Amino acid sequence: MPISFKRFSDWPIPIKIIISFAVVILLGSVVLAMPFSQLESSQATYFDHLFSAVSMVAVTGLFTEPLAYTYNIFGQFVALFLIKLGGLGLITIVSAIILQFGRRVSIKEEVTLKQALNRSDMTGFRLFLISVVKYTTVVELTGALLLSLHFIPLLGWRRGGFTSLFLAVSAFNNAGFDNLGTESLQAFVDVPLVNIVIPLLIILGGIGFSVWFDVSRYFKQFLSVRSWIDFKGTYRRLKLHTRLVIKWSFWLIVSAMVLFMLSEWNNAGTLGNLSFFGKIQASFFQAVTLRTAGFATLDYTQLHIFTLIFFTIYMFIGGSPGGTAGGAKTSTVALVVKLISSEIRGIDNVNYKKRTLQMDIVKRALVIVVMFVLLNFIALALMTIFDEHIPLQYLFFESVSAFGTVGLSANLTPELSRYSQSIIMLSMFVGRLGPITIFTALGKKDRKQKNITYATGNILIG
Template identity: 75%
Template sequence: MKKFLDQFSDWPIPIKIIVSFAFAMFVGSLILAMPFSQLETSQATYFDHLFGAVSMVAVTGLSTVPVAQTYNLFGQIVTLVLIKLGGLGLITIVSAIIMQFGRHVSMKEEITIQQALNRSNMKGFSHFLLNVVKYTTLFETIGAILLAFTFVPIFGWPKGLFNSIFIAISSFNNAGFDNLGTESMQAFVDTPMVNIVIPFLIIIGGIGFSVWFDLARNFKQFKKARSWIDFKGTYRHLTLHTRLVIKWSLWLIVSAMVIFTLAEWTNPNSLGNLSLTNKLQAIFFQAVTLRTAGFSTLNFAEFHMFTLVVFTVFMFIGGSPGGTAGGAKTSTVALVVKLIGTELKGQTNINYKHRTLEIDIVKRALVIVVMFILLNFVALSLMTIFDEEVPLQYLFFESVSAFGTVGLSANLTATLSRYSQTVIMFCMFIGRLGPITIFTALGNRDRKKRDIRYATGSILIG
């Protein structure tokens, strides 16, 4: 074992990240498959447990069997552990525990965690990592306490409190798993506490750890602001990344709310029969859950096809880097949009907020977006072969949901063939790690050999 760990420490960083996630998924599936993790009435096969473990560690939420009807208390606790491992990463959590007990973490390990958390520098990294774990626990605890006001009166103290903890952790980690039944949060479409607490946990978890601490550093200045000018001045002190993430996150939520309102307001199967207050709650909840969370208070199978098609765009974008969310990421897509705008304007430099962005970052963003599109196309093509009778639009929604680690489904996952479900498992795995991690890992060894420059050539395009 010691020899393996020594070899593991010398592996390329992307390989370490991939192996740690794969290891957590495999071990989790074995534990979930044990009789002591399941209810006596469970009919799940090992494939169902493997699919569930992959989805849990990938913090997606898609499943072939419901958690509540498959796993007992121990199995549900294992589910929470897998979600936590997926949200922060196995390497991150183990290293944080080591640091907490005062042990040293090597420079190699710090760089590995840095890349796993998508952090750009090593300054104050140990302190940053411990704060991530502490504040993650704090937010989840606050969320569980607030949700308990709803679930304890319904389920009683023991079960109600556990359900609150389960859903708070699942929400914060953008996992989308619940232990209530087969219809996600649809029974609580008219419950204000559920429709407020869960979306805010999703937002906080998906906005990125670096954004948290940047906002915290400037919190006192925001409190002192007495006018709009003061507020804007403090806002400019935030990092460029934080300002971009906040702007795009707000824009995506608001635009999703507007589109959903226009498309579904009179649909009797979704918003049509709800009161005004409940409509507003449902609109906000669905707009936020598209940020890779996977919960729903409405049945997506009853939405207009236009709504599902448009929602795939939001699921594709996902959350922000360095958090618990998946997808191509807000800042990544924003950079590609800036690149397109720059090209259309005939400009050379890519600028944002009076800053010129490094071309290497923009190229990396473009590669991620293109890879996401290509891999989605491959997955969709395979699923159309294995489940030809299923409408293309629903397969498209399912594949994007898996790649974006969103977990929303038009009640389709459990009905697909094992072949399509296997494709979805690979989609969730790649979506959690990010295509850039996978392909960096594959090409890592030959990077120096392939970085060759020849005489300049020219090719016509367009």
């Protein structure tokens, strides 16, 4: 074993993850910058390619130069590869390949994989990893096949087929990239097939692999239920995490739809000129894409300020752990909300579904949310220095979109200064890996001092 590789294997887990992602980004940016990856009409600089590579690996969807007008078919395949790596996770893919070749994975490596996928246990871990790769491929190909029913008649066999595959992979990995132009999916706001398949792919990718396999265990029972009582009985057999994620994901989508319709129903720039069914369809699409997908079927420069504000909150929450989505995560925010509720009601424990949650997990959730808020505001403050002329609400929307790896934008990213674009790149990178991973990697290696207890002190608050 080479000395450099041996040293790398001995490094802390967070540093391995950070370096792995950074290396893939740099290599991807170099390949994208090569002439054989670009169209002859491309005006992109290396900075633009680096920005795109970060956005692809961070599965965000923001860009300084549009993908469709920058990269040829080979460059777009490279983009797909980077999106796939970023969405599924480098560690997951490498480990799945290793397992397929029969190499044994050490306990230390399995712990790394468990953290990368937010797994709570080690049972059946190898089969889980292989299943993730297999099922994601099946879902993406199925999505591509369905989308091809619209895009092949529209664009022809070659371009239509590839566009369907590109959109399916990008949607499932919550990446938000398309190879159609600069306006995302606005041209398809009234196409039911696109407005159903894309959101379903987003939901499946962002809800988390653990939820997938937990639901699949009871899938046949769900199909056979004949009454509400049977359904509730089967639903209660799901893991506590699964039930919390499903519940929060459902209500976040529904509430976002309702708020969006109330705010934009008569706005001629968004929903105003659509039919009743078109308004429902467009509202559903925008509500789902807030789960950090980054696609849009409407022009976000036309949104009311109120809509931008509540969109920002939903983008901050993001998707669920162990999937392809970013953000603070639904379960993390749910625990913080329940902690606040318990404090208001004077309850010492944090309970959910007649279960008392471990306080260590609740504290970790609180730290993650606070760090997300803090880092978002730091990024916003820096961007106001370099682009003071841009309205604050649009800078804030852009900052949260980058840090939550959402990818939605009011057509602002290309207009930002290089300094602000650099902040956006760093935000996407940190947002994808997670503040906890970054700060753990930069922290001290010596953890022996962490449990020291001193005499009790008291500080007034409020």
